[in-house]
Amino acid sequence: MNQDKLKILSEFFKKLWFNKSSRTGFILVLLVGLCALFAPFITDYQPNVQNLNQSLQPPGKEHLLGTDFFGRDLFTRIIYGARISLGISLFATFLSTILGVGIGIIAGYFGKIYDKIAMRIINLLLGFPKLPVFLIFAGLGGTSVKTLILFMSLFSWMELARISRAETMSVKTRPYIKSAIALGLRKRTIFLKYIIPNIIGPIIASATLLISSMILLEAALSFLGFGVQTPIASWGTILYQGKSELVNGWWISFFGGIVIVITVIGFNLLGDGLRIIFEPKSKS
């Protein structure tokens, strides 16, 4: 049985590798992920140790991407910041996915009034501009990473709910679900063993795309000064500092943004690739 799963996995990777854009995405994501994971082994500098002698050094031999006002190595801050930014984005995506899939499956499976209520809530939340609403949150809870993640998850689950709802509705009509119901299986068993494994593909693809928007959202909120707080390095706070040093240190903003672009492109390509793999229809 283990061999079977290995075979499926290797086949899946072959498909992922076969498509040029999903391969690019995979490599980019892997690259950024490894950098974040092995940050201490990649750089000799510390992200938060100030060295005012080295203030605002342009990119060069000593400092690959230059330094900021406090003389901190920008490259170091970016790869350490990746830990914070990716960590927050992944965790918020995880929460969103659970919330969205849960609501989507309930709406799609039970239909009727559940579906109506869920769709109303989804449409309502889709109508909220995220930033202004977050400002209310920020005003209320102050600015903490907890508030940030809570907000990011609470206002991002809708797309996943829509997808899981649609997939559940289509899976629900299959005879194997009818057979499971006729066997008197518990709802929980039906959801976990009969529905979710069969709709997981599009969910994974969509969650991968959601990571992209989470990264952008974190950056935007921290940039405004309401998310991660300085001196902790996250991509958003790097841009926040970069803005005030724009005149003397353009590289802070430039590289701080470039790394976001690379990562987001990576997740977008990977997500699109996964979507194509999981629904062969859109291939043609």
Next chain:
Amino acid sequence: MYKYFIKKLLYTISVFFAGISLIFIIIHLYPGNPNMLFLNPEAGVEIQQRITEKFGLNQPIVFQYFKWLYRIIIHWDFGHSFSTGKPVLELMGTSFLPSFVITVLATILALCIGIPAGVLSGKFRNSLLDRIITSIMLFFYSMPGFWIGIMLLWFFSIKTNLLPSSNLTSLFHHQMTFPEQIIDYIKHLILPVVTIALPFSSIFFKHVKSKLVDILNSDFILAAKSRGISENKILCVYALQNTLLPVITILGTTLPVLLSGVVLIEVIFSIPGMGRLMVNATMARDYPVVLASAILTFSFVILGNLVADLCYKFADPRIRMGQENESR
């Protein structure tokens, strides 16, 4: 049509109520004393007391809710700003216009970039041109909108000093002649509008391209081709018509994204609009202003959606009634 309009209007109104109630609930369900959260923690006890009484923060929540609702709907009164004491609506009034102008101009520019790019890419699919356009658009789609704003600001204002970096008018705006004033406005608007439009155009590009590719491969286009109708005519008459109609709905649904972008851009370019007002109010814990701007932005979104729906309906009479909910 008439019936559809009434139905849509009722739906919009219900969404409006649900939305503003949700905002109210968020605020009051938040752990901690909701009233004190918005007061400056450094304010003395006596001042806190006075503010609490003045703004009726010590009344029961349900009572506050209905009072608040009543004031908003009947008198369009959002109260007074905690920090300046001015009526909130007055603050809104002066900052609404810049945001509105930027939003509209950015939307037009985004359409002017996104649609032609999508059409070219879809028409010459898999060509070099398509690949170049798609790569650029992927870049636009994946970058933080505000980051490109910062980079443009750096290049055009700091490095080359071609365009002003902040505000909507120059210092000596009032001394200029009228044509000079117009040019002054335009100069100040270019960077913010371009900044918002670039990432936004990629959304249109995506939709237009995929839709156009679908349509160009569909049976009725193949049938038209086999009848010997020229490629260009097919593209212009048959395909574009079916491609561009859905853009109207996309306009409606992407409005929230657009408005979030406006907030960031106003902060970067120091434009005295709604976004900056909100951010500053949040920092100053100026509760009535934050609340009012959130409600106003939300109303703007649902109004935009209503208009988009009606335009779509008006432009394409084939849409069946009653399907509009499922189609999302």
Next chain:
Amino acid sequence: MSILNNEILKVENLEVIYPLNSGGNTHQQVIAVDDVSFCLKENETFGIIGQTGCGKTSIAMSILQFVQPSGGNIYFRNKNIRKYNSAELRVERRKIQPVFQDASGSLNPKMTIRNSLEDAIFADKSQKKVKIQKLLDYVGLKYSHLEYYPHELSGGENQRVCLARALAAEPELLILDEPVSALDISIQGRIISLLQKIKNSENINILLITHNLKILRFLADRIAVMEKGKFTEILTKDDFFNFKGGKYSQSLLKLHGYK
């Protein structure tokens, strides 16, 4: 209400109406089942024959409670199945098990045959193992089949798995909805003989829904002929195949080459 004790299933004036989903405000509807009544007696196989789209499956779906009938009543063992509460329903519906035409589609593609069968048995682990072995022998599958996924098995093998799974619930009524129509002719015969074995050896009653006269001839005791949502007649198998039915039955027989 006089119900004889040997009635397993009694369907009274069943009516099933579907709204037409054309998305308009117009309330169009389709009457799939129109005032159908019949009963199924102990140790009997009751066949319903009719063309595709005549409403046969809707009857099955109503009995299985996948479709809410718009009128009429269904009694199973003298109990109105529409009056179960949700806890009762979960227990009671195990007594009625379906087998569908699409055998591969009736098994969860992400589960091995073993897991599918294990889910169907409500017992502890060791008992499950014994029972699975028994079921496999009964339906003619090998033990090695257990580790396969449905897409790795043939249609006939999958249909055997479906039958094993249905039997695992120890049902009193088996609803067979075109059980062999999707299979190759060569395999059809084997599944039919398996079904005959089930019919003869187990204490199971069968409701057979089909447009296939061959399987009807081998299995059914009584036959209802259905046309456009209505039962035109109910007669015994012998009467049916001896051309004692109405015009529609006779034309059906002729169509399939019976004389």
